[in-house]
Amino acid sequence: MATLWKSRYAQRTQRMGRSIIRELLKFTAQPDLISFAGGLPAPELFPTERCQEAACRLLSEHGAQALQYGASEGFPPLRQFICDQMSRYGIYAQPDNVVITSGSQQALDAIGKLLINPGDRILIEEPTYLGALQAWNAYQADYIPVPIDDDGLCTDKLEPALRSGPKFMYVLPNFQNPGGTTLALSRRHDVVALSNRYGIPIVEDDPYGALRFTGEHLPPLVALDANLQATVGLNGHGYMEGNVIYLGTFSKTLAPGLRLGWMVAPVEVIDQVVMAKQGMDLHTSTFTQMLAYEMVKDGFLDDHIRLIRKVYGERRQVMLDALQRYFPEGCSWTRPDGGLFLWARVPDWMDTADMLQEAVRFKVAYVPGFAFYSDPNRGRNTMRLNFSCEQPEKIEEGIRRLGKMLEQHMADHLPKVVAVPATVPG
Amino acid sequence: MATLWKSRYAQRTQRMGRSIIRELLKFTAQPDLISFAGGLPAPELFPTERCQEAACRLLSEHGAQALQYGASEGFPPLRQFICDQMSRYGIYAQPDNVVITSGSQQALDAIGKLLINPGDRILIEEPTYLGALQAWNAYQADYIPVPIDDDGLCTDKLEPALRSGPKFMYVLPNFQNPGGTTLALSRRHDVVALSNRYGIPIVEDDPYGALRFTGEHLPPLVALDANLQATVGLNGHGYMEGNVIYLGTFSKTLAPGLRLGWMVAPVEVIDQVVMAKQGMDLHTSTFTQMLAYEMVKDGFLDDHIRLIRKVYGERRQVMLDALQRYFPEGCSWTRPDGGLFLWARVPDWMDTADMLQEAVRFKVAYVPGFAFYSDPNRGRNTMRLNFSCEQPEKIEEGIRRLGKMLEQHMADHLPKVVAVPATVPG
Numbered sequence: 001m002a003t004l005w006k007s008r009y010a011q012r013t014q015r016m017g018r019s020i021i022r023e024l025l026k027f028t029a030q031p032d033l034i035s036f037a038g039g040l041p042a043p044e045l046f047p048t049e050r051c052q053e054a055a056c057r058l059l060s061e062h063g064a065q066a067l068q069y070g071a072s073e074g075f076p077p078l079r080q081f082i083c084d085q086m087s088r089y090g091i092y093a094q095p096d097n098v099v100i101t102s103g104s105q106q107a108l109d110a111i112g113k114l115l116i117n118p119g120d121r122i123l124i125e126e127p128t129y130l131g132a133l134q135a136w137n138a139y140q141a142d143y144i145p146v147p148i149d150d151d152g153l154c155t156d157k158l159e160p161a162l163r164s165g166p167k168f169m170y171v172l173p174n175f176q177n178p179g180g181t182t183l184a185l186s187r188r189h190d191v192v193a194l195s196n197r198y199g200i201p202i203v204e205d206d207p208y209g210a211l212r213f214t215g216e217h218l219p220p221l222v223a224l225d226a227n228l229q230a231t232v233g234l235n236g237h238g239y240m241e242g243n244v245i246y247l248g249t250f251s252k253t254l255a256p257g258l259r260l261g262w263m264v265a266p267v268e269v270i271d272q273v274v275m276a277k278q279g280m281d282l283h284t285s286t287f288t289q290m291l292a293y294e295m296v297k298d299g300f301l302d303d304h305i306r307l308i309r310k311v312y313g314e315r316r317q318v319m320l321d322a323l324q325r326y327f328p329e330g331c332s333w334t335r336p337d338g339g340l341f342l343w344a345r346v347p348d349w350m351d352t353a354d355m356l357q358e359a360v361r362f363k364v365a366y367v368p369g370f371a372f373y374s375d376p377n378r379g380r381n382t383m384r385l386n387f388s389c390e391q392p393e394k395i396e397e398g399i400r401r402l403g404k405m406l407e408q409h410m411a412d413h414l415p416k417v418v419a420v421p422a423t424v425p426g
Numbered sequence: 427m428a429t430l431w432k433s434r435y436a437q438r439t440q441r442m443g444r445s446i447i448r449e450l451l452k453f454t455a456q457p458d459l460i461s462f463a464g465g466l467p468a469p470e471l472f473p474t475e476r477c478q479e480a481a482c483r484l485l486s487e488h489g490a491q492a493l494q495y496g497a498s499e500g501f502p503p504l505r506q507f508i509c510d511q512m513s514r515y516g517i518y519a520q521p522d523n524v525v526i527t528s529g530s531q532q533a534l535d536a537i538g539k540l541l542i543n544p545g546d547r548i549l550i551e552e553p554t555y556l557g558a559l560q561a562w563n564a565y566q567a568d569y570i571p572v573p574i575d576d577d578g579l580c581t582d583k584l585e586p587a588l589r590s591g592p593k594f595m596y597v598l599p600n601f602q603n604p605g606g607t608t609l610a611l612s613r614r615h616d617v618v619a620l621s622n623r624y625g626i627p628i629v630e631d632d633p634y635g636a637l638r639f640t641g642e643h644l645p646p647l648v649a650l651d652a653n654l655q656a657t658v659g660l661n662g663h664g665y666m667e668g669n670v671i672y673l674g675t676f677s678k679t680l681a682p683g684l685r686l687g688w689m690v691a692p693v694e695v696i697d698q699v700v701m702a703k704q705g706m707d708l709h710t711s712t713f714t715q716m717l718a719y720e721m722v723k724d725g726f727l728d729d730h731i732r733l734i735r736k737v738y739g740e741r742r743q744v745m746l747d748a749l750q751r752y753f754p755e756g757c758s759w760t761r762p763d764g765g766l767f768l769w770a771r772v773p774d775w776m777d778t779a780d781m782l783q784e785a786v787r788f789k790v791a792y793v794p795g796f797a798f799y800s801d802p803n804r805g806r807n808t809m810r811l812n813f814s815c816e817q818p819e820k821i822e823e824g825i826r827r828l829g830k831m832l833e834q835h836m837a838d839h840l841p842k843v844v845a846v847p848a849t850v851p852g
Contacts, residue, residue, distance in 0.1 A: 006694060040495055048489030055481040063474030067681035069466055102528055102685075102707040109706045113564055134705035138539055255493035257712035259528075268432060279560035280535045280706070281528040286683035288711055 030363070034398030036385040037365040039177070039340060043389075045308055046255050047295065054294035062290060070286035072274045074100025074262070078293040082248070082262050085301070089209065090223035091246065093264045099273050102284045104207060104249040104261035106277075108135040111203055111245065113276050114269075115167055116141050123161050123169035125153050127343075127372030127379055129177045129205065132170055141167075143374035150334060152176065152183030155190040162198040168245075169195065169202050173221060174209040175339025178372045178384035182337050185218050192224045195243050196232075202244045207252055207261075208339035210305050213313030215337045222246040222264065241266050250292055252340070253305055258288040312340065312388050318395045319387040326403030328410060333385075340388040343369070345381055346406060352383045355409055364401040456789070460824035462811040463791040465603070465766060469815075471734055472681050473721065480720035488716060496712035498700045500526025500688070504719040508674070508688050511727070515635065516649035517672065519690045525699050528710045530633060530675040530687035532703075534561040537629055537671065539702050540695075541593055542567050549587050549595035551579050553769075553798030553805055555603045555631065558596055567593075569800035576760060578602065578609030581616040588624040594671075595621065595628050599647060600635040601765025604798045604810035608763050611644050618650045621669050622658075628670045633678055633687075634765035636731050639739030641763045648672040648690060667692050676718055678766070679731055684714040738766065744818040745811065745825060752829030754836060759811075766814040769795070771807055772832060778809045781835055790827040 058066050073079070079095040086093055101107040108131065116122070118140035124132070126145035133143075144161045147154050153171060162169070171191060173183035183191070195202050204221045222244040229242045249261035263273060277283065295301075316336060323333050323344070333344040344366075346352065353368035369382025387395060484492050499505070505521040512519055527533040534557065542548070544566035550558070552571035559569075570587045573580050579597060588595070597617060599609035609617070621628050630647045648670040655668045675687035689699060703709065721727075742762060749759050749770070759770040770792075772778065779794035795808025813821060 038495075043490035043494050046490055046493040048485050048493065051489070051493065052482055052485040055485065056478055059474050059478040059481065063477070064469035064472055065683075067472040067474065067477065067683040068469050069464075069682045102711075105705070106707040131705065131708070136705075138702060138705050255713075256495045257491075257493040259707060259709075259711040276564060279531070279557065279562075279564050281532040281685060282557070283685075285528075285685040285711055285714055287681075287714060 030360070033360065033363045033365055034390060034394050034401065035365045036387070036390070036395075036398060036402075037367050038386055038389055040386070040389040041252055041256060041308075041340070042311060045311060047300070047304055050295050050300060050304075051255070051291065054291055058287075058290055058294045066287045066290045068286060070283050070289070072099075072278045072283045073270070074098070074284060075286065075289040075293060077297070078289050079262075081293060081296060082264075086248070086264065089217070090219050091264060092223075092226070096267050097264050097270060099263050099270050099277065100284050100289055101261045101263055101277070102281060103251060103256070103259045104205065104247040104263075105131050105135065106259075106280070106284075107247045107261055107263040107273075108132050108203075108205075109138075110263070110273050110276050110280065111168075112136045112139040112141070113280070114272055120167045121165065123158075123166035123200070124374060125171060125176065125179075126374070127178050127369060127382070128170065128374075129172060130371055132205070133374060145374055148176065148179050148181055150181055152179075152181045152187055153191065155187045155194070158191070158194055159198075162194055162200050166200055169200055170205065171202055171221065172205045172207075173218070174206055175211065175336050175341070177207070177339070178341050178343055178367070178369065180334040180336030180339060180342040182215075182218065188218060188221055188224055192221055192228055192243075195225070196228060203247070204244050205247045207247070207249045209248075210253055211309055211312060211340075212338035213309055213316060220246060245269065253301060253308065254292060254295065258292055260284065260288055260292050309338075312338075315387045315390070315392055315395055316342070318392040319385065319399060322396045322399035323403075326400045328403060328407045330410075331406065340386055342385050342387065344383050344385055346383070347410075348381050350406075350409065350413075351380045353380065355405070358409060359402060359405050362401045362405040364398045364405070366402070456786070459786065459789045459791055460816060460820050460827065461791045462813070462816070462821075462824060462828075463793050464812055464815055466812070466815040467678055467682060467734075467766070468737060471737060473726070473730055476721050476726060476730075477681070477717065480717055484713075484716055484720045492713045492716045494712060496709050496715070498525075498704045498709045499696070500524070500710060501712065501715040501719060503723070504715050505688075507719060507722060508690075512674070512690065515643070516645050517690060518649075518652070522693050523690050523696060525689050525696050525703065526710050526715055527687045527689055527703070528707060529677060529682070529685045530631065530673040530689075531557050531561065532685075532706070532710075533671075533673045533687055533689040533699075534558050534629075534631075535564075536689070536699050536702050536706065537594075538562045538565040538567070539706070540698055546593045547591065549584075549592035549626070550800060551597060551602065551605075552800070553604050553795060553808070554596065554800075555598060556797050558631070559800060571800055574602065574605050574607055576607055578605075578607045578613055579617065581613045581620070584617070584620055588620055588626050592626055595626055596631065597628060597647065598631045598633075599644070600632055601637065601762050601767070603633070603765070604767050604769055604793070604795070606760040606762030606765060606768040608641075608644065614644060614647055614650055618647055618654055618669075621651070622654060629673070630670050631673045633673070633675045635674075636679055637735055637738060637766075638764035639735055639742060646672060671695060679727060679734065680718055680721065684718055686710065686714055686718050735764075738764075738814050741813045741816070741818055741821055742768070744821045745813040748822045748825035749829075752826045754829060754833045756836075757832065766812055768811050768813065770809050770811055772809070773836075774807050776832075776835065776839075777806045779806065781831070784835060785828060785831050788827045788831040790824045790831070792828070 079098040082098055083093050112135050116139035121142045121144050123144045125148050144166050146157050146161050202221055225242040225244045246264040330347040334342050336342050366383040366385055369379035370376045373379045505524040508524055509519050538561050542565035547568045547570050549570045551574050570592050572583050572587050651668040651670045672690040756773040760768050762768050792809040792811055795805035796802045799805045
């Protein structure tokens with residue numbers, strides 16, 4: 001009878017698949033393997049004690065509320081806290097501009113539900129966050145990829161892409177996943193200006209923004225857009241009336257296991273998302289929302305973020321130094337100012353997906369870069385390396401193994417420079 | 427600029443709406459009002475102490491795991507626990523047949539994502555669970571309603587509906603929301619036989635099955651279907667290969683604020699749902715999953731369910747007695763054997779949506795029945811009454827107020843029996 005089900009969902013799930021990544025990463029579940037493949041925060045930094053105190057207090061003082069159904073838009077004090085927190089980054093939202101989501105992954109799904117009809121085209125960075133493609137493939141989206149370089153989205157290539165009429169553009173300005181790149185300030189202004197000129201809204205995904213190790217914080221697109229709206233007199237009804245949906249999360253600052261993210265948008269958009277969210281899961285766990293609020297309400301988050309920044313910044317440096325030391329000539333990589341990932345390129349003729357099994361024999365793993373492209377034939381010579389989750393000595397050792405594997409592979413497979421035979425004169 | 431967004435989602439959200447219910451129920455947020463409108467479990471029964479102990483222990487012993495990302499299919503020991511629990515109800519599933527969802531609302535959304543294309547028709551009970559309609563409206567489903575009576579879905583009306591080719595049928599066999607009705611055993615066999623004859627799968631939603639106050643437990647459709655598959659030799663690969671997706675939840679037995687439900691289905695279906703769930707929210711909170719497991723793993727759930735049954739059973743009886751005492755002639759209601767709700771009918775000419783404001787003046791509230799119909803012009807003389815969430819003396823008093831309101835309304839509005847004038851002979 002299972003065939004009956006299959007006939008019912010066949011056309012849908014072809015597009016949802018990407019199971020090749022799951023299959024590839026199954027190899028990597030070995031105890032002595034050093035994995036740069038995951039996207040996990042460092043578990044030793046999780047605030048478990050703070051969480052325990054908060055859970056005890058919460059259940060003593062507000063147990064019945066924490067375990068009951070709640071509002072679809074989220075726990076009001078947490079929404080207020082998020083507003084206060086975001087105002088430091090120049091985002092002046094009211095709680096009505098905020099909906100709590102079950103991780104920012106759910107926000108991506110809600111955006112798909114609200115905005116994407118089959119065949120709609122979404123402008124994406126190339127490469128981009130795999131989870132966004134997964135969420136939107138289910139709505140049968142098509143993509144208009146625009147490349148990134150070391151300064152993020154190549155805005156000089158943006159206009160032709162905008163002219164072809166995407167429903168919205170999806171941008172990760174800070175320490176992009178997977179690229180590790182940061183969108184330069186002048187390009188941020190370009191993105192916002194072009195968005196307004198062409199009437200194409202922006203979905204700004206900012207999971208890592210608070211985790212900057214080096215350099216100065218840059219204003220988020222949603223803040224630049226709000227300024228622009230005010231300047232040209234389009235914004236008569238308050239600050240959050242603009243062209244940007246902004247996504248934030250506690251996954252990288254508190255803990256991903258709580259599944260807590262948020263969306264900031266004009267009230268009209270939030271109202272629609274709240275309606276959609278009722279059908280999606282009624283609301284995000286009251287318990288985890290109140291627990292997070294209990295953890296952060298007295299100013300704990302700033303100190304904790306400082307700690308995370310310090311540790312990840314050190315690990316990034318270890319990885320950069322090791323890449324310099326161990327990676328063979330012909331390879332290059334980004335130097336992220338924050339976040340969890342960097343992006344490495346090997347020579348064009350190499351295929352990182354094919355090489356993953358070799359890497360696993362060397363007891364090291366990564367994510368083959370093609371996974372982050374809408375067209376899996378692209379990015380074949382790239383890989384994403386996570387530096388947040390392994391200890392420094394493991395990072396050093398893992399990059400050493402990876403470098404060795406690459407050298408070996410090059411030695412075994414390097415295309416020989418074949419002497420072109422002199423053409424026989426006719 | 428918000429108009430820009432509006433133009434982008436307009437066609438979608440017309441169908442997601444149903445905000446009329448939210449608007450109606452806004453009236454009911456008054457401290458001295460007795461509300462039968464919610465669908466809330468009794469908060470005084472929440473196992474807050476047990477939850478507190480479990481949270482402390484969990485964070486001491488497995489804090490890093492509980493706060494980290496987890497598998498999309500859910501926490502394995504919890505899936506095993508669910509299998510053990512369900513086997514008592516004749517459902518012999520393996521953990522591979524189970525995916526943990528963020529409440530069973532998310533399972534409904536996942537089903538929509540997997541199975542519903544715009545214009546697909548879903549066979550539903552009439553009335554049915556509002557949240558399912560909300561979830562599936564977003565996928566632009568159409569509906570084929572089949573009425574229920576005191577024995578649940580009217581299976582004698584099922585065949586013509588199945589012949590018109592629904593994608594699947596959606597059935598709540600136990601203490602239906604909103605009807606409070608239970609599908610009779612012979613009808614369960616009919617539903618399963620017809621499902622197999624016409625090749626139309628079943629989505630069986632069973633949030634209240636464990637909360638039976640009176641009568642004998644009846645086998646779930648998924649168990650009857652598995653038996654039938656085995657009998658006719660269709661099931662060669664184990665028990666869970668059938669025609670039914672079964673949905674369960676901890677919302678009514680532990681606490682809704684945790685947002686924990688589950689889906690049981692053939693492995694092939696589960697694999698697809700897990701893929702979809704990655705795009706929806708990556709996974710349900712590791713923390714709440716491990717917390718629930720920590721709460722129930724030593725056999726606490728049975729005792730706790732016994733307590734809930736006892737309390738809700740008493741409240742149901744108080745409501746039934748009060749209805750008998752205070753509701754005017756011409757009204758009728760169901761006598762649920764379990765669950766949280768009963769369903770009342772007033773005379774045909776009355777409109778419960780129109781009357782809600784009157785009821786609020788009498789300091790009592792309910793959900794107008796039309797909300798549970800795919801066609802809001804139907805069920806206008808019905809209402810859903812929740813008996814789980816108010817104390818017995820409040821239930822008695824609330825029904826007294828509601829009866830008084832109905833009497834008053836009848837006296838003010840009863841269509842006069844107009845004497846038909848004798849026709850003048852020609």
